[in-house]
Amino acid sequence: MADxxxxAFARSDFPEGFVFGAATAAYQIEGARFGGAGPCHWDSFAATPGNVVRAEDGATACDHYHRWEADLDLMRDAGLDAYRFSMSWARVMPEGRGAVNREGLDFYDRLVDGMLxxxxxxxxxxxxxELPSALSDLGGWRNRDIAGWFADYVTLVMRRVGDRIHAAAPVNEPWCVAWLGHFLGLH
Known part of the structure; x- marks a missing residue:
């Protein structure tokens, strides 16, 4: 067993300006059935018998949607500098386009303010x-129209919280979505 x-390390072991942080994915922590969120393609995947162990899903996850303040307190108390979080497109726009779920936008507003x-x-x-199921049903990323739908979603959330976030990544690990998901069909 290793000693x-x-x-053990100290902040001084890292270069000046090094950012210590934590990262999460909305579906894995928030809980998908709260705050007016629409279903996403992972909900459909998890509901298919045999796809996941014990038929577990992200309906509650670790309930970050309700426990976000305590979660942020833990990050602060751990001495972290940053929190990389994802926004659920289906929470903000339950059908992926059109109607906006203000409760979902309000959640991310509070979350960003809580971090600051x-x-x-x-x-x-x-x-x-985490693609809204309605868009997945229309072909997902293979549908040419998704570029415009994604632009509408990004514009909406950036107008709401963009003035307060340090940085934004449009897509987490795009290689996985493109190569594993669409070329190999594994993800």
């Missing part, structure tokens, strides 16, 4: 592999 002291109040830099991911 735990061998893994705790001295955490907000880093946003706008798409972390």
């Amino acid at each position: 735990p002291a061998a893994f 109040a705790r001295g955490l830099q907000p880093w946003a991911t706008l798409y972390h592999w």
Whole structure:
């Protein structure tokens, strides 16, 4: 067994300006059935018998949607500088286009303000592999119209929180979506 002291480090071991942070994905932590969120393609996947162990899904996840303040307190108390979170497209626009779920936008507004109040830099991911089911049913990323739908979603959320976030990534690991998902059909 390795000596735990061998893994100890201090901030001074890292270059000045190094950012210590944590990262999450909305579907994995928020809970998908709260706050007016629409279903996403992972909900459909998890509902298919045999796809996941014990038929578990993201309906509640670890309930970050309701526990976000305590979660941010833990990050602050751990001495982190930043939190990279993702926004659920289906929470903000339940059908992926058209109608906006104000409750979903309000959640991300509170989350970003909560980070800033705790001295955490907000880093946003706008798409972390969570496509609204309605868009998946229309062909998802293979449908040419999705570029416009995604632009509408991104414009909406950036107008709401863009003035307060440190950085934004449009797509988490685009290689996985393109290569594993569409070329190999594995993801």
